[in-house]
Amino acid sequence: xxxxxxxxxxxxxxxxxxxxxxxxxxxxxxxxxxxxxxxxxxxxxxxxxxxxxxxxxxxxxxxxxxxxxxxxxxxxxxxxxxxxxxxxxxxxxxxxxxxxxxxxxxxxxxxxxxxxxxxxxxxxxxxxxxxxxxxxxxxxxxxxxxxxxxxxxxxxxxxxxxxxxxxxxxxxxxxxxxxxxxxxxxxxxxxxxxxxxxxxxxxxxxxxxxxxxxxxxxxxxxxxxxxxxxxxxxxxxxxxxxxxxxxxxxxxxxxxxxxxxxxxxxxxxxxxxxxxxxxxxxxxxxxxxxxxxxxxxxxxxx
Amino acid sequence: xxxxxxxxxxxxxxxxxxxxxxxxxxxxxxxxxxxxxxxxxxxxxxxxxxxxxxxxxxxxxxxxxxxxxxxxxxxxxxxxxxxxxxxxxxxxxxxxxxxxxxxxxxxxxxxxxxxxxxxxxxxxxxxxxxxxxxxxxxxxxxxxxxxxxxxxxxxx
Amino acid sequence: xxxxxxxxxxxxxxxxxxxxxxxxxxxxxxxxxxxxxxxxxxxxxxxxxxxxxxxxxxxxxxxxxxxxxxxxxxxxxxxxxxxxxxxxxxxxxxxxxxxxxxxxxxxxxxxxxxxxxxxxxxxxxxxxxxxxxxxxxxxxxxxxxxxxxxxxxxxxxxxxxxxxxxxxxxxxxxxxxxxxxxxxxxxxxxxxxxxxxxxxxxxxxxxxxxxxxxxxxxxxxxxxxxxxxxxxxxxxxxxxxxxxxxxxxxxxxxxxxxxxxxxxxxxxxxxxxxxxxxxxxxxxxxxxxxxxxxxxxxxxxxxxxxxxxxxxxxxxxxx
Numbered sequence: 001x002x003x004x005x006x007x008x009x010x011x012x013x014x015x016x017x018x019x020x021x022x023x024x025x026x027x028x029x030x031x032x033x034x035x036x037x038x039x040x041x042x043x044x045x046x047x048x049x050x051x052x053x054x055x056x057x058x059x060x061x062x063x064x065x066x067x068x069x070x071x072x073x074x075x076x077x078x079x080x081x082x083x084x085x086x087x088x089x090x091x092x093x094x095x096x097x098x099x100x101x102x103x104x105x106x107x108x109x110x111x112x113x114x115x116x117x118x119x120x121x122x123x124x125x126x127x128x129x130x131x132x133x134x135x136x137x138x139x140x141x142x143x144x145x146x147x148x149x150x151x152x153x154x155x156x157x158x159x160x161x162x163x164x165x166x167x168x169x170x171x172x173x174x175x176x177x178x179x180x181x182x183x184x185x186x187x188x189x190x191x192x193x194x195x196x197x198x199x200x201x202x203x204x205x206x207x208x209x210x211x212x213x214x215x216x217x218x219x220x221x222x223x224x225x226x227x228x229x230x231x232x233x234x235x236x237x238x239x240x241x242x243x244x245x246x247x248x249x250x251x252x253x254x255x256x257x258x259x260x261x262x263x264x265x266x267x268x269x270x271x272x273x274x275x276x277x278x279x280x281x282x283x284x285x286x287x288x289x290x291x292x293x294x295x296x297x298x299x300x301x302x
Numbered sequence: 303x304x305x306x307x308x309x310x311x312x313x314x315x316x317x318x319x320x321x322x323x324x325x326x327x328x329x330x331x332x333x334x335x336x337x338x339x340x341x342x343x344x345x346x347x348x349x350x351x352x353x354x355x356x357x358x359x360x361x362x363x364x365x366x367x368x369x370x371x372x373x374x375x376x377x378x379x380x381x382x383x384x385x386x387x388x389x390x391x392x393x394x395x396x397x398x399x400x401x402x403x404x405x406x407x408x409x410x411x412x413x414x415x416x417x418x419x420x421x422x423x424x425x426x427x428x429x430x431x432x433x434x435x436x437x438x439x440x441x442x443x444x445x446x447x448x449x450x451x452x453x454x455x456x457x458x
Numbered sequence: 459x460x461x462x463x464x465x466x467x468x469x470x471x472x473x474x475x476x477x478x479x480x481x482x483x484x485x486x487x488x489x490x491x492x493x494x495x496x497x498x499x500x501x502x503x504x505x506x507x508x509x510x511x512x513x514x515x516x517x518x519x520x521x522x523x524x525x526x527x528x529x530x531x532x533x534x535x536x537x538x539x540x541x542x543x544x545x546x547x548x549x550x551x552x553x554x555x556x557x558x559x560x561x562x563x564x565x566x567x568x569x570x571x572x573x574x575x576x577x578x579x580x581x582x583x584x585x586x587x588x589x590x591x592x593x594x595x596x597x598x599x600x601x602x603x604x605x606x607x608x609x610x611x612x613x614x615x616x617x618x619x620x621x622x623x624x625x626x627x628x629x630x631x632x633x634x635x636x637x638x639x640x641x642x643x644x645x646x647x648x649x650x651x652x653x654x655x656x657x658x659x660x661x662x663x664x665x666x667x668x669x670x671x672x673x674x675x676x677x678x679x680x681x682x683x684x685x686x687x688x689x690x691x692x693x694x695x696x697x698x699x700x701x702x703x704x705x706x707x708x709x710x711x712x713x714x715x716x717x718x719x720x721x722x723x724x725x726x727x728x729x730x731x732x733x734x735x736x737x738x739x740x741x742x743x744x745x746x747x748x749x750x751x752x753x754x755x756x757x758x759x760x761x762x763x764x765x766x767x768x769x770x771x772x773x774x775x776x777x
Binding site for chain 2: 023026027030044
């Protein structure tokens with residue numbers, strides 16, 4: 001067990017160091033940070049440029065977030081009818097939730113994190129697609145296998161990818177919170193820091209199943225680029241198919257739950273129990289992906 | 303294609319440096335043009351174009367000196383030149399042209415971003431504040447890469 | 459080492475890729491130390507067998523005991539089995555030092571000790587000057603030697619080398635052969651090669667594999683008992699009558715002559731063995747008035763290989 005743990009840590013360190021040295025790794029880091037800050041810019045710009053008053057922005061944001069949450073929880077109807085139902089009090093829970101995010105908590109941080117939750121699933125495959133497939137394609141895995149178990153290799157690579165993703169998310173959130181606190185100063189540090197930590201935690205949990213999905217694709221596909229397109233494609237295809245299929249038969253909308261799309265927003269819920277359940281779902285989803293990857297990798301001819 | 307054992311990250315960094323060299327050069331050119339127009343404005347000449355005139359007026363009202371704009375432009379030029387040279391240096395894995403030009407470029411780029419945030423009027427920075435954070439991230443990341451990760455690769 | 463004193467025991471091994479049977483009924487038992495050759499035509503299943511032993515391919519049928527481990531890829535084998543695969547490549551943009559240090563760290567050795575081991579291994583294959591470069595700048599031969607260096611890193615007990623000298627210049631090939639012989643004193647080394655003359659110099663045991671079946675295995679002496687080749691240098695060029703006379707000897711299976719060089723394949727399967735066959739040949743030569751100036755044993759393994767694999771369209775002695 002000690003040997004396995006030592007090997008997992010060695011693989012994780014090697015994987016992180018490789019990510020920093022490889023072209024795809026550098027692109028992943030730069031793109032994730034720049035895309036994250038660009039999303040923050042998108043959220044901050046209306047207030048910073050003075051296009052809109054703060055109070056009006058809050059109202060609009062509350063309504064927008066309410067619609068997004070309603071759609072994400074598979075409420076029937078188009079966005080216009082959802083707005084009507086929210087105003088009539090039919091979707092009171094969603095309205096309260098949206099108001100919690102923009103009125104009770106630092107609004108710009110909430111919006112940025114919701115946007116990041118939509119974009120991260122597309123960015124994370126960039127950090128995982130070569131994890132296994134890179135070595136399989138060049139057969140350099142054959143130098144490793146006599147010295148390490150397949151389980152150690154897979155879990156080590158997973159840990160390396162996960163730590164890198166978490167470091168990036170941490171750095172990104174730190175930059176955004178610092179900017180909100182120092183430059184914009186719309187919210188006090190007492191509000192920003194706890195909410196910033198909770199949002200960071202939510203993104204860390206959210207990244208787990210997507211990193212595991214990336215590793216699964218990298219294990220199944222022997223060509224790195226195919227693995228990249230597979231994991232990014234699945235992340236995009238699941239919500240698209242779920243929403244299209246729901247129009248034909250409502251239960252098909254539950255396809256959304258094949259990935260965390262169906263519950264990821266619950267990580268920012270005002271209800272602690274809902275948050276805990278969402279965290280458990282994220283862990284469970286990730287564990288399912290990594291178990292399939294482990295099974296595939298153990299019996300694969302390499 | 304020539305066979306090379308250059309790490310892929312160095313190639314990616316060289317491409318990014320090229321992009322930032324162009325951006326920094328364009329920014330520096332803009333500062334010199336602004337400086338010249340501020341001079342014209344202070345001399346009582348009419349600046350053509352309403353949007354440009356407003357921009358120059360905002361610069362003058364913020365109390366920025368012409369010499370500050372010259373300094374911003376000059377540091378931007380240094381950043382652009384250093385980054386442009388570092389593209390070749392990184393690809394050829396040169397110690398001076400690669401590691402040290404990247405370092406000079408990163409420091410200059412960061413300095414320009416910080417000074418712009420301090421000196422330029424709020425109306426010009428507003429809405430691009432997080433972009434300045436973005437501009438600060440890249441120099442720091444580049445410094446980390448060339449001074450830590452690729453230190454042993456840039457020795458020729 | 460396993461309890462039976464065998465480094466490798468294979469029973470009833472079979473493997474197929476889809477419908478194609480690539481290995482069938484392989485039975486092979488090898489001691490704990492020594493150098494063993496694995497030969498066979500292209501596509502015979504040598505690399506597949508290597509890949510199964512190394513744990514790259516899943517075991518489909520049969521059983522393998524490797525050292526004291528009950529199956530390939532068993533955690534007990536980690537760091538004790540070394541492989542030089544034919545087709546694997548090192549990362550092109552990471553220094554060789556870093557890559558080998560990483561492999562050594564997986565064995566549980568790191569830091570200064572690992573660096574010393576890496577430098578030693580690289581010195582043994584004459585590549586110590588390339589430590590700080592990436593594998594992309596290495597030539598084919600240097601890449602082969604790097605493969606050997608990673609295989610001899612540490613103290614492996616079972617080493618699998620797939621075509622270790624292919625593409626090497628004579629000096630480097632000799633160096634690698636020396637390393638293999640040295641390794642064979644303390645470990646079991648299995649070498650796959652098509653250069654049978656070279657292989658015969660270093661191996662003690664051999665297995666010949668053809669169309670997925672092991673057609674012969676044992677000591678070189680046992681496998682080549684029937685097929686002994688000798689090369690003789692003569693003082694004069696022999697006539698066709700003299701050649702016919704030698705060919706009519708009972709123990710001479712094949713004879714060919716180019717200028718003053720005579721190549722003879724003897725049948726050494728009788729009770730008197732190679733000595734009796736050689737005596738008959740030399741007596742016949744002396745009787746014909748063609749005393750040999752020089753005599754040396756040739757590539758008997760090649761003759762056995764060609765006979766056992768049925769790959770004798772081209773007469774080896776004519777080559």
